[in-house]
Amino acid sequence: MIKNIFQSRKLSGLCVLSILLVSVTILLLTNDTIDLFPYLSLPYLPRSSLSVIPTSTPISSPTNDSSPPLESPVNQTRVDDHPDDQGLELDWLKDDKQWNVSLKIDWKRCESPDYIPCLDNTKAIKKLKSKRNMEHRERHCPERSPKCLVPLPQHYKVPLPWPQSRDMIWYDNVPHPKLVEYKKDQNWVRKSGPFFVFPGGGTQFKDGVIHYINFIQKTLPILDWGKKVRVVLDVGCGVASFGGTLLDKNVITMSFAPKDEHEAQIQFALERGIPATLAVIGTQKLPFPDNAYDVIHCARCRVHWHGYGGRPLLELNRVLRPGGFFVWSATPVYQHDEGHRNVWKTMESLTTSMCWKVVARTRFTKVGFVIYQKPDSDSCYESRKNKDPPLCIEEETKKNSSWYTPLLTCLPKLPVSPIGKWPSGWPERLTETPVSLFREQRSEESFREDSKLWSGVMSNIYLYSLAINWTRIHNVMDMNAGYGGFAAALINKPLWVMNVIPVEGEDTLSTIFDRGLIGIYHDWCESFNTYPRSYDLLHSSFLFTNLSQR
Incomplete structure (x- = not known):
């Protein structure tokens, strides 16, 4: 119906009337003086006030660790402090023949403000036979969906607005200080008064993330951030300063890491306003399609690419676009002791068998990385003397096959032109017909x-x-x-x-x-x-x- 309205524009009057009705409804629902549905009123759910947010606070404001915390904008009240409201039955639905349901609101309080049902299922995790390949960090959903409401952290505040949030967030919204101490020598995050502050440091960002990103492009100019390269995957992203900084270059980065002992790193990223999700390269495919990302980045991401029969690196190969690049910033690239040399030789053998070629390598201890490029055709696969890993059969790489699916042990065949060609530069690729x-x-x-x-x-x-x-x-x-x-x-x-x-x-x-x-x-x-x-x-x-x- 909406489509016809905008195509023909013959029913503009009806559209205007609909908008007016929606607006009046919203006005009534948001008017505190009119109690339209007293049986749906939940007075114990706190309302946040935007008036307490310092929208004009400069980035450099948090300078003193001893400054007192700001007063909470909400009066925190436990959801289960009002037992009389639990089990509330909506009679207006029960009496309506169109619904023909008896709906009960019987919500309980979740066990934690950070509860994630499919990642916090301790009962299922304890039953796992192995945790060697990160099985305990994968999804294990409860048999029945939990019926609980997630409470707010104590003293929760309305998040700071973008772009201020990229550099500082309220401590009370993500009250997890362990990462400050654990990564204090790497300048990931600092506690400053009522804020967490993100200076742009990182394990491999010795001179800051901006210098690191610029050095990558200087090393390989074809990586034209924001034009040729638009979509990036950051593996084991930390607090996502890499992806957050790339936003300034018109690059959007999917940052991911598991929910692990690096306390709440993805929660930090999302509170900052940076795209991120919880995921792990364990025994199952990532929830992305084949040939998706222009560049994949790993800076000391703690993934053993050569482990588990090379399956983790084969998974990167699957989601990397033909002709795309893998930037691996890690100690085996530039350290020369026996252990690091062995890892490098193993990676060299594995990437060669996958027809990846080294297009750049630096050996500086401050910014050391290697950049691999994935082939853009099957010709190299077919010319290999030892066809290991083998080419996948079609059934293994069909569409929509990335959900709860084991990692591949094979190389997917590359799409042929024009489907396999690189998209147009940004922003033209947004509106042009997608190659797929x-x-x-x-x-x-x-x-x-x-x-x-x-x-x-x-x-x-x-x-x-x-x-x-x-x-x-x-x-x-x-x-x-x-x-x-x-x-x-x-x-x-x-x-x-x-x-x-x-x-x-x-x-x-x-x-x-x-x-x-x-x-x-x-x-x-x-x-x-x-x-x-x-x-x-x-x-x-x-x-x-x-x-x-x-």
Whole structure:
């Protein structure tokens, strides 16, 4: 219906009337003086006040560790402090024949402010036969979805706005100080008064992350950040300073790390406003499509690429675009003791068998890295004397096959031209027909319609007719992203979008990466791999229609 309105524009009056009705409804619902639904009123849920946020505070403000913490903007109240409100029955739904359900709200309090059901299932983790290949960091969802509400951390505050948040966040929002002590000599993060401050240091960023990024491009100029290179994967990202800095160069980075003893590193990243997710290269594929990323980066990421039969590196090969680059910044590149030399020789043998070639290498102790390039055709695979690892059969690399699927022990065949060619430079690739759609005429038409639709919806309704303060929105998720039209329509806003493709639907995630956007596969009948309070806005379009059948 929306599509027809924007295509024909014959029902503009009806559209205006609909917008007015929505606006009036929002006004009534947000008016504190009108109690429309007293049986849905939850007075014990605290409201945050934006008035306490120092929106004009300069980045350099936190200078004194002894400064007193700011007063909390919310009066923290436990969810379970009001037992009379639990088990509230919605009679208005029970009496409606259209619903024909008896809905009970019987929420309990979750065990932790950072509870993630599929990663904190200690019962399942204890039953694992092995943890050698990071099985305990993978997803282990409970048999029944938890019915609990995640409490706020004590003294939680409304997050600082972007771009201020990239350099400093409230300590009370992520009250995990262990990383400060653990990484104090590497300048990852510092505690300063009521803030955590991120100076831009890192294990390999001896002269700062900006110098490190510029040195990579100086070493290999073809890595033209923000033009040829748009979509990057950062493995074992720490607090994601690498990805956060690349945003200034029009590069969007999917930073990931496991939920491990490096306390809350992904939570730090998301609170800063940097794209990130919880994941691990263990025994299963990453939730990304084949041939997705322009560049993959690892700076002392603690992944044994040559371990587990070389499967971790084969997984990087799968998600790296043909002709793409792997930047490996680690001690075996420039240290020369026997242990490091053995690791380097093993990596050299493995990458050669995969037809990766070294295109740059530095041996400086401050910034030491090697850059590999993946081949852009199968010719090298076919000419190998020892075809190990072998080429995959088609069944192993079919679409939508990255969800709960074991790591490959083979090399996927590379797509042939024009599908296998490198996308246009940024920003042209956002609007041009994605290379992954060249096979199907119908898909190309659907892509054009989707882009036109969301451009119209965004400019005519979402940006101006809804009660959304877009200046406070930065971390956004599109829960049923399609071709990424929603994210593309927001490209000029200072925010980023995590495009989610449900695993039971059409697989369009390759198209999203071709456009220079980022995304991930997910099953919405399970919990998402992220911390509570990660996103400012969730967008859902025709998602629950399909899920209701499950």
